[in-house]
Amino acid sequence: MSGKTLLQFGLHSPIRDERFIVTNRQYLRELVYDTVYLTKVVTENVPKLNLEQKKVYDEILNSIISDSGQLYFLDAPGGTNFLINLLLAKIRSEKNIAIAVASSGIAATLIDGGKTAHSAFKIPLNLGYSESLLCNISKQSDMAHVLREAKIIIWECTRHYG
Template sequence: MFCIVRRETLNPILQMTEEIYNETLIMIEDMCLLIANKVLSCLGMTAPNRHMHDALNHELQREQQYDIEALAETVRTNVPQLNQQQRIAYDTLIEAVNSGSGGIYFLDAPGGTGKTFLISLLLARIRSRNDVALALASSGIAATLLEGGRTAHSALKLPLNMQITETPICNIAKNSAMAKILQVCKLIVWDECTMAHKRSLEALDRTLKDLRDNHNIFGGAMILLSGDFRQTLPVIPDQLLLMN
């Protein structure tokens, strides 16, 4: 686990300190809470001090570790390759980011038409200015296609019992690094959102309103949802697949 901390801070010679040890315990306990809903003290291990100052803040560092010059070159090279519809979407979304007005946008297009390419350029443009853009996806495969991408369940700490929880929220403390990211990010992308349970989006909405102290939808943050309902099969409860 210490190797994970070392890797995420991009410091291969990082030495063990009390803060790092505590951070590692927190990471282990978060996993135990997610898997078994038990804290470390219940498992016979040392409990972390969650009130200790987060000296690493590796989550925030992760979102600010990009090569700005390389990203700017990526934008300069690839924006001219956008087709007309992609360019309209790109300009509209960048203008919305620059205005800081927030809002919800949905990128709808069939598979293979360049949604990931467009999203990657949006992320590169925002990060090239040293701003924070959070890349989420409903599936692990979709997350790997985005620079810095991760699954929504992992990043947002969504509850596992989504179907039976009427008003779910993300398990993100206000003083955590992820809370800071959600407070300052210029854009939150959720790819393959058509695969997500609607309560996952509702959980993010409640969490952003709380963290940003803003009662507008999604706390006034700018949200880009992307997906293709054409690839989403209908779900019929208690039914079996009929083979003709």
């Protein structure tokens, strides 16, 4: 009104957080999954988990529910990616953010919705020469918001044989 702000009339300004909810494309991209399909994937595949996989699956989901901020290192041949993809499906089926990254592009194709860690976290490419080894993500950026909202970050480190 008259080019003046609400505050100048002694009124409170509305609190708008739509910048992140509506225009944060990185945030929206992480929530674009078909939850009906993912729920079906979870329902069909959880019963297939073997005892060890189920133990890890439950442990990680419980740590997410209790918000205990745990770090897990999974190293078992034959079944890790199956388990990881099921965890991703479970979290995304509940409209939560699960970030999946890998050290290489090839490894990123093994996990659903996977990206390279360099691209997701804006890790400097010239690590050997760079004076600052910090990721290029500012606190106020869209990606920082996505990271804060994420329930889990999975980093696939494929082993190289030979």
